Amino acid sequence: MNKFFVDVNWLKDHLNESNLVILDMPYGMNEYIKEDDNEKREYNNEHIPRAIKIDKEELQGEDSDLNLYEADKLKDVFLKKGIDCKTLLVVYSDGIIASSRVALAAYWLGVDNVKILLGGINSWKNAGFEVTAEIKSIVPKTDFGCKVPRRPEFLISTPAEVIKEQSENPNFVLANIRSWEEYIGTKSGYPYIKGTGSPLGSVYAKASTDRVNVEYILSEEGNFCDLDQLFTEWKQWGITKDKEVALFCGAGWRAAAIFFILKENGWANIKVYDGGWYQWTKYHNRDPKRYKIQVGSPKTEEGINIIGEE
Numbered sequence: 001m002n003k004f005f006v007d008v009n010w011l012k013d014h015l016n017e018s019n020l021v022i023l024d025m026p027y028g029m030n031e032y033i034k035e036d037d038n039e040k041r042e043y044n045n046e047h048i049p050r051a052i053k054i055d056k057e058e059l060q061g062e063d064s065d066l067n068l069y070e071a072d073k074l075k076d077v078f079l080k081k082g083i084d085c086k087t088l089l090v091v092y093s094d095g096i097i098a099s100s101r102v103a104l105a106a107y108w109l110g111v112d113n114v115k116i117l118l119g120g121i122n123s124w125k126n127a128g129f130e131v132t133a134e135i136k137s138i139v140p141k142t143d144f145g146c147k148v149p150r151r152p153e154f155l156i157s158t159p160a161e162v163i164k165e166q167s168e169n170p171n172f173v174l175a176n177i178r179s180w181e182e183y184i185g186t187k188s189g190y191p192y193i194k195g196t197g198s199p200l201g202s203v204y205a206k207a208s209t210d211r212v213n214v215e216y217i218l219s220e221e222g223n224f225c226d227l228d229q230l231f232t233e234w235k236q237w238g239i240t241k242d243k244e245v246a247l248f249c250g251a252g253w254r255a256a257a258i259f260f261i262l263k264e265n266g267w268a269n270i271k272v273y274d275g276g277w278y279q280w281t282k283y284h285n286r287d288p289k290r291y292k293i294q295v296g297s298p299k300t301e302e303g304i305n306i307i308g309e310e
Contacts (some may be wrong), residue, residue, distance in 0.1 A: 003261040004103070006115045008223065011090055017048065020088045021081065024051040024121070027098040041094055041121070042182075046131040048092065048124055052081050052138060056098070065279045066251040067157055068105050071148040075109060083137050085110045085145040092117035092124075096218055101259035104272065107260075110150025116260060118222030147296050153257070156246055156273040159199070159283045159291050165246070166201050173243045174199060174273065177207035177214070177258050178250065182277070185295035190250050195281035198291035200306060202248070203237040206230060207258055211250055214257045227265060237299075241267050248273035258307045284308065 014020060028045040038214040043053040058077045060066050068074065083089060089111050093099040099116050107114045117123070125131060149155075156162055165172040176182070176198050182189040183204045185197035189211050192278055205228075208214045231239075239245055245267070253272045262270045283291040284307075292308035 002263060003119050003297070004114060004116055004264050007118050007220075008124045008129060010115075011048070011117055012127075014090075017088055019086065020050065020090065021083050022048055022051040022093045023054045023083075023102055024048065025054055025056070025091065025093040025098040025102050027056065029072065030050045044135070045133055046121075047133075047197070048121060049134070050136055051092075051131065051134050052136055054081065054102055056101070059101065060251075062080045065275050065282065066273045067279070068108065068155070068252070071109060074105055075144050075148045078106065078109065079141045079144060080138070082141055083111065084105065084141045084143065085112055085150065087111055088113045088115075090115045090117055092120045094120050094122065095212065095220060096120070096214065096222070097212060097253045097256050100260055101253045104154075104252075104256040104259060106235050107156055108151050109148050110144065110146045116122065119220075120222075122220075123222055143156070143283070154271045156271055156275075158275060159280050162199065162246065162273055163290070165244075169244060171242075171244050171269075173239055174202040175205040175237075175239050175245050175247050176192060176202045176249075177205045177247050177254055178211075178277065179209050180204065180206070182250075184297050185293075190278070193250060193278050193281060194200050195277075195284065195293070197293040197295040197307065198277070199248075199280050200294045200308075202288055202294070203239060203241050204297070205237065205247070205258075208249070208254055211254070214261075217258065217261055224261075227261075241269075244269040244271070246271050248276045251276050251278045 025048045026041050091099045091102045103114050103116050181187045183198050188196050206216050247258050249255045255272045259272050288308035293302040296304040298304050
């Protein structure tokens, strides 16, 4: 079983390994909207020694529906940062969401040894370890070492793929890891997503309270919660290890964190519906009869209201 999460002492002990690359996503605690974070850390001012900066714009954009870019484009990004499939890659940020997003891109692409630093740079500083403003020189790689994406099975990219799985695979579960309010449609959760609700057929996986955390599973300090109790609650929604579970959130960031937590805890049939609620609303607006939305909870007496039915 892979160990994806490491603490600052582990990183300190491995800091001088020759094949180590550390990626820093300096994206603040309010991971999505930089203007919301007046104390956003600047990479040029402080980062962990040997760390190389990576920005979200290198991984995704509006032109990809906020999905991860195609594999060849991502491969070039990682090669330019000196990363190939055999690299020991450690990713950190100011919160677990951004670092997990970078890690998912690398893992999907084919990097064998991907680690996420628990607690991010704050845990590093709280442990008394030094930070630096020195910019590390990068030695690019020219050969990634494997065909990309090496692990295509871990991503679902479009709503059409979701609907295909729902209609053809009785073992498939589309699991919403957004907040309860986002799931039932009382709020969007995002300033740039106007629609509320969830894709038809999705179920609730308790994980987060808003778009910048997964606090029911992992605290900002990097401490795991009672996963057995949480998984017991998930079971009531049909989310179990034997199912093929596709996790989704707004645009794949929270889902990336949950993906690695489940992988580390023995969930083999896990994937991320990358487009999430952001992409589903765009498809729904174009074709509401095909890409239906549910509002409410199927576990209440009122049930759900389906938007898009005739």
